[in-house]
Amino acid sequence: MPNQPSQTPADPLEQRILDLLYPYRDEPLTSRNGPSADEERKVLILCENIAFLIRHNHSRHAKKIGPDDTSIASRNWDGMMNGIGIAGVGIFVNGNGFTHTVLRTSVQRGESLVDKFTQLVDLSLVEFFPGI
DSSP states (O other): OOOSSSSOOOOOOOHHHHHHHGGGOOOOOOOTTTTOOOHHHHHHHHHHHHHHHHHHHHHHOOOOOOOEEEEEEEESSSHTTTTSSEEEEEEEEEEEEEEEEEEEEEOOOOHHHHHHHHHHHHHHHHSSTTTT
């Protein structure tokens, strides 16, 4: 039986992102003992960083983003898992009458969505960490 994460973020937005990512993560679903501490830490930090980007990007529109404004969608996930092509996965935020893309990537079978999103988030955070 897969284990749920042992640690949870304190903020509802971060928790919502963690919950949305759960079915796309292999380690909690395939590992008998659940995700390792390093895997869990990686996804928790990813959730914190995604929430930061959401808040930063939407603060200029004077809209407070709540957990229910955030969603994840995928295209061809089942096909990709069955060896047919790639899947597209995105995190989206509804605000001011529009759906805004926070992150979007493609994933091949055997690739980690958490790793792909982590790479994208790192690129998005460069402006906040000059010289790093």
